[in-house]
Amino acid sequence: MxxxxxxxxxxxxxxxxxxxxxxxxxxxxxxxxxxxxxxxxxxxxxxxxxxxxxxxxxxxxxxxxxxxxxxxxxxxxxxxxxxxxxxxxxxxxxxxxxxxxxxxxxxxxxxxxxxxxxxxxxxxxxxxxxxxxxxxxxxxxxxxxxxxxxxxxxxxxxxxxxxxxxxxxxxxxxxxxxxxxRLVDASLRMQQRDFNHPPLDVSLPNELGVLSQTFTVMSGELAKLYQSLEQKVQEKTERLQQANRTLEVLYSCSQALSAGQLDQRAFEQVLGIVRTSEKLQCIRLNVQDSLSQWQFGIGDPRPELPWHSLIITQDDKPQGSLSWQHENHPPHPHLMQSVANMLSRGVYFNRAQKEHMQFLLMEERATIARELHDSLAQALTFLRIQLTLLKRTVAGSSQQATEIIDDFDRALGDAYRQLRELLATFRLSIQDADLNAALQQMLEPLKLLTSARIQLHCRLASQALNAQQQVHALQIVREAVLNAIKHANAQEIVIRCQASPTGNNEITICDDGSGIESLDEPEGHYGLTIMNERAVRLGGMLLIKRGDAGGTEVCLTFPP
Incomplete structure (x- = not known):
């Protein structure tokens, strides 16, 4: 019409x-x-x-x-x-x-x-x-x-x-x-499942006439399809309820992983949401690093129940696995796959956040090093030149003046040497967020300074340390290895990184050198003091002692 x-x-x-x-x-x-x-x-x-x-x-x-x-x-x-x-x-x-x-x-x-x-x-x-x-x-x-x-x-x-x-x-x-x-009355009747509404005026020459005729045809078709739709509604309702529950779980997991800092607490919250929703007995997340793995779970496993697993991948590379046990009804497979994908992205962003924070810390330290080099280092260099000129000027003068100038020269030399060591410490550049790779990268230039063999045994998961903790730990390891190279005449230096039985992070540096004589630093040296301050910043403890078979053992313990 x-x-x-x-x-x-x-x-x-x-x-x-x-x-x-x-x-x-x-x-x-x-x-x-x-x-x-x-x-x-x-x-x-x-x-x-x-x-x-x-x-x-x-x-x-x-x-x-x-x-x-x-x-x-x-x-x-x-x-x-x-x-x-x-x-x-x-x-x-x-x-x-x-x-x-x-x-x-x-x-x-x-x-x-x-x-x-x-x-x-x-x-x-x-x-x-x-x-x-x-x-x-x-x-x-x-x-x-x-x-x-x-x-x-x-x-x-x-x-x-x-x-x-x-x-x-x-x-x-x-x-x-x-x-x-009339159309509203007819629609209200149809809403009440009554398709026998009064006839509509289809003779009107305007849009409402067309609408009335179309509505009449539609109501007839709906009356025929109503019975079949009622049967399908129940099936669709069940599917939608399942999909809604899945979406709620995924949304909650996404909210947990949307925190500003992705850490173990965020991942545990995701596992807890999935376990509660799917009524699982136990669920675990295993994240594999280059030489170690990071594992935690929710729930108590039962030996008689089988384990079910999904591989967590990133760019077609395995990053770990998601494992669970269920007693009665198995979880929805699409839900578990989606959770595994979300955890994979979470692990990736955890590493990316750590690399970013580490980059910011290194950039800040490099800036401080540049400022020290452009200001204090230049000033000390100028003072050394002026002191040399002063020596020439007062040559042959009184012995007391010569002794004062010599003392000033030694103090200035110590200050200049300490500043150079401080600049070298600040210019430490680590680009990798993986702890083992970062340690390897940090040790490479140190191996060129000595003929001693330096061994690294890292079994500590990178996710157990945040960016600041990793930077402080690397600086402590670097200072301990430098001390072993410079002062102990060591032939072998061993670095071990592992988790202690109490769950804390433990880093040990052992050497076979002459051994440390005293924990009291000489005047003008602050290496051990700075190492202790870094350990305090980590919330842990630094223990330095002579080894049982000789040499020196430096043990750093701090919570994850």
Whole structure:
């Protein structure tokens, strides 16, 4: 069925008609009012002509010296713009005629003032003033007529607009409201599963007729499909409930992994959510590093229950596994796969966060090293040069001055050497977040400083340390290895990183050198003090002692 007479089109035409009538009535009224803006001025000027006429008669009799001035003023008033605009086609003929007669009469009177005796002007001025009165009266009636026209135009426009509005209301009631009410009643019946609604008016030539016909056809089709849909609804409901539960679990897991810092607590929270949702006996996450693994779980495993696992991969490379035990109903496979994928991304972001934080720390330390090099190192170099010049200058002087200069030289040399060591410490650059790889990278330049064999045995998971902990641990290991190289004459240095039986992180550096004589540092040396301060920053403890078979053993223990 085609739409023959659109509701929107009919309403649009009516509204356009209303707008046109409004514009016309308002425009005509505004035009008339605009034309009346200077009517009051014209009446006022015309009225003043009477007074000026009598004043000229008085001055003419007394021979006043202001006669010519007032005569020019009268001429200016008679030809004022407010009066000149009366000479237009839409101005009534009697107004134009009276104004024209008034101007012509004035020409004769003006000639009498200038050429004839005063008695001639005084004899004609009363007749002239009478003409002015008639002209003023005509102006007044003309102004009143325009106001009447404005009122008439407004009333006619309002009547026409009200008529169109009543037509629109009647049209909407018959063509829109009644059919819509029937459609609403039919839809409410269909909502109550009653498809035998009263027949709709399908003969309307507008959109509602098309809608009524389509609605009637649709209700018939729905009545046929309702039975089959009821059977499928139950199946879909069960699937949707399962999908909703899966989405809720995934959303909760995603929220847990959206924390600012991904650590063991976040991963344990994810495992706890999955275990509670799927009613698992136990669930574990194993993350494999290069030489170690990071493992934690939720729940108590039972030996009689089998383990089920999913491999966690990143870029087609295995990163670990997700394992679980269930007693009754197995978990949804798609859910467990999705959780495994989320944990894989979480492990990746954990490493990425650690690399980023480590990079920021290294960048900050490099900045400090540059500032020290550009300021303090340059100053110490300048002082050493100045001290050398001073030695040459005071050569052969008193022995006391020479001893003071020598002491100052030694102190300056110690300060310069300590600054160089500090710069080397600050310039330590580690780019890898994996603890084993970072240790290997840090030890490479140290192996070039000694013939001793340096061994590394790392069984500590990288995820057990955050970026700051890893940087402090690397600095302690570096300082301990440097001490073994410089002071112990060691031939073998062994670094072991592992988890202690109590669950803490433990890093041990052993050498076979001469062994440390005392824990009291010489004056001007601060290596051991800095190592202890770093251990405190880690929340742990640093133990330095002589080994059982000789050498020195440095043991760092701190919580994960």
């Amino acid at each position: 085609l739409v023959k007479r659109s509701v929107t089109g009919s309403l649009a035409k009516a509204l356009v008609g209303i707008v046109i009538l409004s514009v016309l009535s308002t425009g005509l009224a505004l035009t008339t009012v605009a034309d009346s803006l200077r009517d009051a001025e014209a009446v006022n000027i015309a009225g003043s002509l009477r007074m000026q006429s009598y004043r000229l008669a008085f001055e003419l009799t007394n021979g006043s010296s202001e006669l010519n001035e007032h005569l020019a003023q009268y001429q200016q008033s008679l030809l004022a713009p407010a009066l000149l605009k009366l000479d237009r086609f839409y101005v009534p003929a009697d107004v134009r005629q009276k104004y024209l007669v008034l101007r012509q009469s004035w020409l004769a009177l003006e000639k009498q003032i200038q050429e004839s005796p005063p008695e001639d002007y005084q004899a004609n001025v009363a007749n002239y003033v009478n003409q002015i009165d008639h002209f003023v009266l005509a102006l007044q009636r003309y102004s009143e007529r325009k106001l009447t026209i404005v009122a008439a135009i407004s009333v006619m426009g309002y009547i026409a607009i009200i008529a169109l509005v009543l037509f629109c209301i009647r049209f909407m009631r018959h063509q829109v409201v009644t059919p819509l009410k």
